[in-house]
Amino acid sequence: MAQNIKKIYLHWTGTSYDWAEPGHYHTVILGNGSVKRLTGYDQPLKAHTAGRNEESVAIAIACMGERGWDDYPPTAIQIENMCKEVALLAFQLGWKPDEINIYRVMTHAEAAANRDFPLEKVKQVSEWSYPTSTPQAERYVAKARALGMPHENYGPDFWFDGWPAGFFERWDLWQLKPSERRGEGGFILRDKIKKYLSQMDVPEISIKSNSPAQPNECKVYLDSQVIATGYILSDNRCYVQLSKLTAAFGIPLSVNSELGYINLLTDKFQPKYLADSPVILGYRVVDIYMNRPQDARGEIISDSTHPARPFMQGIIFNKVTYVLVADFCKELDIPFKFQSSDRSVRLSLSSNKK
Ligand SMILES: [Zn+2]
Known part of the structure; x- marks a missing residue:
């Protein structure tokens, strides 16, 4: 591939179910489950996951616009089809089911919280209350860079497993529904992706007709x-x-x-x-x-x-x-x-x- 894909980032778009404009994410899955590949995975995109855009792919579900959970919560079919699409890409990249981990596939919530970096480092750029747009945040970014991280912790303000809090600027797929533990979304998605990737050996639909009496x-x-x-x-x-x-x-x-x-x-x-x-x-x-x-x-x-x-x-x-x-x-x-x-x-x- 023209870009060497190291990570796949999973997003939601913060829109209605039928939003699919090119230039933001490689692929968008609509509320009805339709998969729109807007940019081939061999090409990098510039602005999906701050500080992390190169050598990566962004796949998003179109949902969570307006009042989020109340108006456009993620649909079951779009979550499944996103996981299938990731499995298809992982298969093409030669990744094995046990290689589907947080270092390769992360939600934007997890990326924002630097969950692929050592906890001790991330603690030093967490627990802040100034959003990215304020001058104070510049200092956080500088500190993160000095520590060898792409950005400060701008993720969710609570994680079920005690990961340090960010200032909640991005929380894509932190949960797939509000009844889940807070921060569990990425874990649930990776389990589904692993399951689908392990099913790649047996085609889901068959080419040859099963019965000679019914040629296809x-x-x-x-x-x-x-x-x-x-x-x-x-x-x-x-x-x-x-x-x-x-x-x-x-x-x-x-x-x-x-x-x-x-x-x-x-x-x-x-x-x-x-x-x-x-x-x-x-x-x-x-x-x-x-x-x-x-x-x-x-x-x-x-x-x-x-x-x-x-x-x-x-x-x-x-x-x-x-x-x-x-x-x-x-x-x-x-x-x-x-x-x-x-x-x-x-x-x-x-x-x-x-
Ligand atoms: Zn995002």
Whole structure:
């Protein structure tokens, strides 16, 4: 990866359930559980976790806006899907379940409280009452830096296990619901992530049909020609090999195997950036971009002020990238319909692209 990911920070956004704007967090999970990968994990972002933004990833759940617990508390599905998304990334990074610890995966509440630093050091930059914006806080930051920490303790003012108090400027995921012990959120999340990571060996949905009497293959047509054979997986959706779809529409495709993404190079289509990333345990997920900057030799050009945004994701089986045919068509404005009589998908060249 272009950035060497050492830590994954978990946030809430302090918004309503449907907030997902790029530039803040790599990924946002909406209240209904939809996963929006806004920036590929190989690119650093500048401002998610103070003093800690490099070589890290930020994943957030959209919630806790207005009156927090009363208006937009975290939903069960968004917590589970955040943990699945972290497990998918950890799997890609080669992390093992027993390596999911506070040094690799922390909530913003825990990061703000420097819970990955030695207690004796953190005590010296805790128990303060001035918020970050006051001149007094400058001295705290200077002291933290002198002690070799990225920042003072600006986390919650109480922890169930006696960790020193901060001035409560950030408390993301300190709790997942108010009935929990105060500060327990990160521990609960890491347990869930470990569980999902240990389930990666057995795919959550299967590719091959379980019964020969019910084949799950699905022919994909462009007008009258068969362009691919897809699979209707056990989630009842049709997955098709991406390169067959792009070939049929004459879209050149470049694979960056080092960073693990695919770049479509065409000006014939404008993606809508509405597709959700699949959260299916057992498969690697690959980001798919349209015209991510790369020079004439194929070298990637990046800038953290203008991170590139994937328009959809695929999953890999047998070393081949598959996408949901419905998402691909919706993103690129390609008319399509399922035909139940012969279980096929019918795509057409829309009139304005002929
Ligand atoms: Zn945060």
